[in-house]
Amino acid sequence: MNKHTDIDDLFATTRHTEPYIDNAGFSTKVLARLPQRAELSFWKETLITLAFTALGCTLAYLFFPSEQLTLLVPSKVVISPMTLLTITGLISLACASAYWVDKTNRL
Amino acid sequence: MHRTDQDLIKAVVKEDSHTAFAELVKRYQSPLRYSLRQLTGWNEALADDLAQETFIKAHRALAGYKGKAKFSSWLYRIAYNEMVSHFRVARNRELTGHINDFDSVTDDLCETGGDASVDSANQNLHRDLAKAMHSLSDNQRMALHLHLHRECTQQEISDIMSIPLGTVKTLITRGKSRLQELLIEWNTAAKT
Secondary structure: OOHHHHHHHHHHHHHHOOOOEOOOOHHHHHHHOOOOOOOOOHHHHHHHHHHHHHHHHHHHHHHOOHHHHHHHOOOOOOOOHHHHHHHHHHHHHHHHHHHHHHHHOOO | OOOOHHHHHHHHHHHOOHHHHHHHHHHHHHHHHHHHHHHOOOOHHHHHHHHHHHHHHHHHHHHHOOOOOOHHHHHHHHHHHHHHHHHHHHHHHHHOOOOOHHHOOOOOOOOEOOHHHOOHHHHHHHHHHHHHHOOOOHHHHHHHHHHHHOOOOHHHHHHHHOOOHHHHHHHHHHHHHHHHHHHHHHHHHHHO
């Protein structure tokens, strides 16, 4: 008797009769042990955003030289019809480009 | 819609999708748990623990999986390292007088979806072969299992176990020879 054939046959039998081991909660146990994603609830996220916005505004109010900024604001602005038309055209072009990028998934 | 392993892996890595990972676990849990049962002398609890650890580590390392090897081969590599590491600790414990994991081999065949189709002779064969293999070294067991049960090529085994091709050949030849001796003893014992 060829001894290698014996072992090969034995493994061939186990290979062909390999039982399907039922999942029976196995994957649930694995998933329970995975690190949980750091997901914040809607309210927590909103509160954090508002808190930091308020903090930012307070800091800006305290440290920003508002008087100097006021001096920089022009007292009179004159826009010619041509300038207004150009600005409107540029804004329209930007909007159309953004719409096209979004619709064609170019990003 | 059937999603390929690559699609699922991409979803896990890019979106941290637990659903996609659950699908991967469901796809590979049965063959991996069976393999680990055969490699642990049919110790179901231990095999399932090692399989769990394997999937957890796979999840952690999935971003580093480049797709060069089959996903199953990559998974087996992690499982092999887990098994070797477990038995190293168990042997150390044994030397220092702690509980011996090798004695906790169960006598019942696992719960299976296809119990009815697996007759009792085959059930015994799965268990007894696993028990006989438990007398081999970790490397011999893994090489034999991958070669004869999973039908991996010697090159694949070499990659999975990170050992030279020549060593794989030696492990398979010696493992087969040793297993033949063990199974003759088992046959004799079963008859008496």
